[in-house]
Amino acid sequence: MTTTTRMDVRTIVELQGFKIDDMARRYQNEASLSAAAATTLRTTSSSRETNVSPYCRPPTRKLAPSRRILVSSLQVPVLYLALISPVIITMTSSPSSTFCTAFVVAPNQAFKAASPLATRPNLLQDAPAFMPMPRRHPLQPLSSSSTTTALGLSLLSLPEPLINFVTCALQSTTAATGGLSTLPQVPLTHAFAVNAVLFFVLRGKLLKMLTINGFANAVCLGILLWTTLGYQGWALCVAFLVGGQLVTKVKFAEKQARGIAEKRGGRRGPENLWYVL
Amino acid sequence: MNTILGIVVGHFVLFVRFDTHHDHSLFILCIYRGSAATGLVCALCASYGYPSLFGVSSNLFVLGYVASLATKLADTFASEIGKAYGKTTFLITTLERVPPGTEGAISAEGTLAALVGGLLLSAMAWWPLGLISGWKPLVISTMAAFWATNVESLLGATVQEKKGLEWMTNEVINFLNTLIGAALAIVAGKLFLV
Numbered sequence: 001m002t003t004t005t006r007m008d009v010r011t012i013v014e015l016q017g018f019k020i021d022d023m024a025r026r027y028q029n030e031a032s033l034s035a036a037a038a039t040t041l042r043t044t045s046s047s048r049e050t051n052v053s054p055y056c057r058p059p060t061r062k063l064a065p066s067r068r069i070l071v072s073s074l075q076v077p078v079l080y081l082a083l084i085s086p087v088i089i090t091m092t093s094s095p096s097s098t099f100c101t102a103f104v105v106a107p108n109q110a111f112k113a114a115s116p117l118a119t120r121p122n123l124l125q126d127a128p129a130f131m132p133m134p135r136r137h138p139l140q141p142l143s144s145s146s147t148t149t150a151l152g153l154s155l156l157s158l159p160e161p162l163i164n165f166v167t168c169a170l171q172s173t174t175a176a177t178g179g180l181s182t183l184p185q186v187p188l189t190h191a192f193a194v195n196a197v198l199f200f201v202l203r204g205k206l207l208k209m210l211t212i213n214g215f216a217n218a219v220c221l222g223i224l225l226w227t228t229l230g231y232q233g234w235a236l237c238v239a240f241l242v243g244g245q246l247v248t249k250v251k252f253a254e255k256q257a258r259g260i261a262e263k264r265g266g267r268r269g270p271e272n273l274w275y276v277l
Numbered sequence: 278m279n280t281i282l283g284i285v286v287g288h289f290v291l292f293v294r295f296d297t298h299h300d301h302s303l304f305i306l307c308i309y310r311g312s313a314a315t316g317l318v319c320a321l322c323a324s325y326g327y328p329s330l331f332g333v334s335s336n337l338f339v340l341g342y343v344a345s346l347a348t349k350l351a352d353t354f355a356s357e358i359g360k361a362y363g364k365t366t367f368l369i370t371t372l373e374r375v376p377p378g379t380e381g382a383i384s385a386e387g388t389l390a391a392l393v394g395g396l397l398l399s400a401m402a403w404w405p406l407g408l409i410s411g412w413k414p415l416v417i418s419t420m421a422a423f424w425a426t427n428v429e430s431l432l433g434a435t436v437q438e439k440k441g442l443e444w445m446t447n448e449v450i451n452f453l454n455t456l457i458g459a460a461l462a463i464v465a466g467k468l469f470l471v
Contacts, residue, residue: 178403178410179336180323224317228324232406233342237316239401240346243394244353251361260360260378 169194173230191226195219209245211267315455316345337466339408340418341459347398347422348458352451354394355426359387369430381434383427395422417465425458 169190173180199206199219210218225233248262255261322330323338330338359366363377363384375382399418402408409415429450436445 172407174407178407178414180327180339221317225320228317228320229339229342229408232402232408233320235406236343236346236398236402236408240350240398243350243397247354247357247390247394250357255360255378258378 165190165193169226170231172232174232186227186230188223188227191223195222195226198222209241209267211264214267315452315459316342319345319459333463333467334471337463337470340414340466340470341463343399343402343408343414344418344421344462345455345459347395347402347418348425348455349451350398351391351395351422351426352429352454355387355391355430358390359384362386368434369427370434380437381430381432383430388427391426392419392423395419395426398422413470414466417469418462421458421461421465425454425461428457429454 169186173186196219199215199222203215206215206218221237222234225237252261319338319342322333323335323342326338327335329335359382360377363382363386366375366377366379366382366384366387367373368375368379369381369383377384396415396419399409399415399422402418403410403415409418432445432450432453436442437447437450439445
């Protein structure tokens with residue numbers, strides 16, 4: 001992605017040997033130059049010390065890399081949800097909402113009846129992906145019987161939803177003999193959460209092999225892979241990325257010298273990521 | 278039908294690119310033109326089409342997913358190892374000697390590396406991940422990756438960036454490469470496994 005901001009124009013002019021002050025002086029001497037233009041150019045030469053060009057707005061403050069990643073990786077899922085929410089609303093309101101349940105709300109429910117093998121009791125099939133939590137006043141006690149014991153218990157032992165969450169997110173969808181034994185079943189919310197944590201932890205490594213746009217797209221891809229094939233599919237994809245990166249770095253300096261190395265020092269952008277997989 | 282619609286719509290929505298580096302940090306939405314990620318399509322078909330879609334069972338789609346990744350790794354191995362260690366490189370169509378790094382060039386080292394790369398990822402899918410199991414799927418995935426890589430060299434030598442085919446960029450060739458790999462694996466699986 002080539003980004004030529006307006007700030008760069010001035011840099012290019014200077015690099016080519018045209019000093020803006022010289023240009024201003026030369027043009028001021030010309031009789032045909034209008035007064036308005038002369039004023040503009042005088043401003044140029046005076047504003048040189050303050051490093052602000054009148055031809056462009058002051059450059060926008062560049063975000064720190066970590067901030068940029070956060071911003072761009074958040075945009076993808078948020079915009080995805082924003083784009084798909086009208087579809088959700090229309091599809092759920094209509095009686096034939098199979099499409100919606102199949103793709104967005106609860107991917108596991110649609111083919112429950114169709115699959116004979118999905119008889120194993122599954123925690124997720126009973127709980128919808130987006131579970132509305134009942135509202136509770138902050139001062140209202142957790143349980144009607146005794147507040148203290150309920151609070152103490154919930155602090156000491158792991159709450160049941162958390163245990164369910166972890167077991168569901170990490171469950172294997174494959175049998176020991178290979179291939180899918182059950183319906184691939186990790187709900188979107190769980191995949192989202194697990195990927196958010198994993199990408200945050202691995203961001204240092206991943207940013208060495210992906211551009212920032214590539215990283216944002218990888219978050220999306222990671223969520224979808226975790227939803228569809230569980231951690232196995234995700235891990236295989238990561239293995240591919242790592243393997244490809246290792247082999248790209250073999251004799252990299254030599255390749256660079258001969259001009260046949262990969263672009264951007266071997267870092268992959270979204271176009272590599274999506275076309276590639 | 279609903280599944281297919283869901284997958285198509287979902288893809289159309291998801292192939293959106295975000296550009297935050299641009300001036301005034303505006304988001305620029307670019308819909309990807311005509312691209313689809315083979316591996317993700319296989320994964321979605323396996324998951325949402327369980328137990329079978331288009332008469333192809335989910336396990337074969339998983340094999341297609343593994344094969345598409347194996348193809349890509351084989352291709353990466355072939356090109357990078359070929360560029361680094363390739364001693365004598367030939368053009369795949371005419372068998373002329375060409376410098377390493379030319380599109381459609383093959384070398385003995387690169388071809389061997391393609392086989393190793395495909396085998397590596399397929400073996401990883403067998404153990405420890407358990408996406409496939411047994412020698413047959415392993416061999417099918419590896420060979421699909423190997424042949425798809427060779428077809429990619431052929432495509433690179435014949436159609437890439439020729440006149441009238443400017444849209445055939447390296448990325449499109451890569452996409453076709455994985456598509457061929459996955460298709461080969463699914464067809465072979467249909468023939469030999471079921």
